[in-house]
Amino acid sequence: MRIEIPQFIWIAWFVIVSIATILATIRAIVGPTNSDRAVGLDTWTTITTGFWVILALYFFQYILLSVSMVYAILSFLGVLAIARYLERGL
Amino acid sequence: MVDLILGWTGVVLVFIGVFFLFLGALGIFRLPDLFNRLQAGTKATTLGVVSTTIGVGLIAKGWLVFSLALAIFLLMTNPISSHALGRASYRAGVKPYKGTNPDLYAEKVKKESDQK
Amino acid sequence: MEKAEASSINRYFYAVVLYFFLWIILTYPFSIQEWEAGAAIAFTASLLSYKELSISGLKNIKRIGILLFWYLPVFIRELIKANLHVAGLVLNPKMPIKPGFVKIKTNLKSPVARVWLANSITLTPGTLSVDIEGQYIYIHWITVGSTDVEHASEEIAGSFEKILEVMFR
Numbered sequence: 040m041r042i043e044i045p046q047f048i049w050i051a052w053f054v055i056v057s058i059a060t061i062l063a064t065i066r067a068i069v070g071p072t073n074s075d076r077a078v079g080l081d082t083w084t085t086i087t088t089g090f091w092v093i094l095a096l097y098f099f100q101y102i103l104l105s106v107s108m109v110y111a112i113l114s115f116l117g118v119l120a121i122a123r124y125l126e127r128g129l
Numbered sequence: 130m131v132d133l134i135l136g137w138t139g140v141v142l143v144f145i146g147v148f149f150l151f152l153g154a155l156g157i158f159r160l161p162d163l164f165n166r167l168q169a170g171t172k173a174t175t176l177g178v179v180s181t182t183i184g185v186g187l188i189a190k191g192w193l194v195f196s197l198a199l200a201i202f203l204l205m206t207n208p209i210s211s212h213a214l215g216r217a218s219y220r221a222g223v224k225p226y227k228g229t230n231p232d233l234y235a236e237k238v239k240k241e242s243d244q245k
Numbered sequence: 246m247e248k249a250e251a252s253s254i255n256r257y258f259y260a261v262v263l264y265f266f267l268w269i270i271l272t273y274p275f276s277i278q279e280w281e282a283g284a285a286i287a288f289t290a291s292l293l294s295y296k297e298l299s300i301s302g303l304k305n306i307k308r309i310g311i312l313l314f315w316y317l318p319v320f321i322r323e324l325i326k327a328n329l330h331v332a333g334l335v336l337n338p339k340m341p342i343k344p345g346f347v348k349i350k351t352n353l354k355s356p357v358a359r360v361w362l363a364n365s366i367t368l369t370p371g372t373l374s375v376d377i378e379g380q381y382i383y384i385h386w387i388t389v390g391s392t393d394v395e396h397a398s399e400e401i402a403g404s405f406e407k408i409l410e411v412m413f414r
Binding site: 165208 | 267270271273274324325327328331332334335336340342343344345346347348363364367368371372373374375376378383385387389392
């Protein structure tokens, strides 16, 4: 059960999150150093976790919430691995 | 009635969350050096994703428990990853923005690299 | 490696309680079958990992209580303040930033408490903890207020240090 949410609210959410994702992606592409790219990637994954949660609500599937949990765990581990790599190499 | 009030509170929370996610990305895009970017990125996106998650938990009935667990997990892990990135990139030789003053951390890093 | 405060059996039961609680949360629509499976898995998984999970055992449950009812309200207030600060900074066309690395001194003894303090500092207005070295925490501050160690410690860590001192006593 969930309340009826008007179409324009969904569109507003998706548009704002998409713009945020695009800005983070630009930072992840442009750089200028590898560390900047890692920071862009970190922000990107956090935004995507939020996006998964909204998608779970949109399709109204409880299982997608679990997907976002797994995504959050994996992105955390990934960012830690990247940080370790930046500090002293693999 | 209660459902309706909780649901619309949730919608407002998701709006706030989405807005702060956007602000975090804008901060990443605009600020001049890595550490300032990391600050904006961490704080704004953490509040954004936590607020979004709790809002979704309020909108859909019966999701609140899991979404609170997800929110607590994100609150605990996000600062750690940003801390790791900041420390690693300072040691990897990223120079802070030229207006950075004072820079007490530089002394420590220099001392440690001399010891090696 | 720090010396453990509590006995192994104490730490083992703390791990069991924590894992079982986590299992209940993650399989939320409650059912008795899930709980049975969860109990079996919690006892087994704790056997493998209780040494790494905690050093003070069941005492941590009291700490989680303090965490929820005292630490969390202060923390949420600071988090919202921090975000309004960031929002003001990012949306301002001129971006009035004045960054710097300062160091602060903490009186907390336990390493876990120091980690919590560093984590809290990251989410409070304008500060990001970069490194810990013994009693000192190095902090990137986006609008530097004072470079003096004592003064900066009071300004940045003051409100959390009191709570964490009680929490990790």
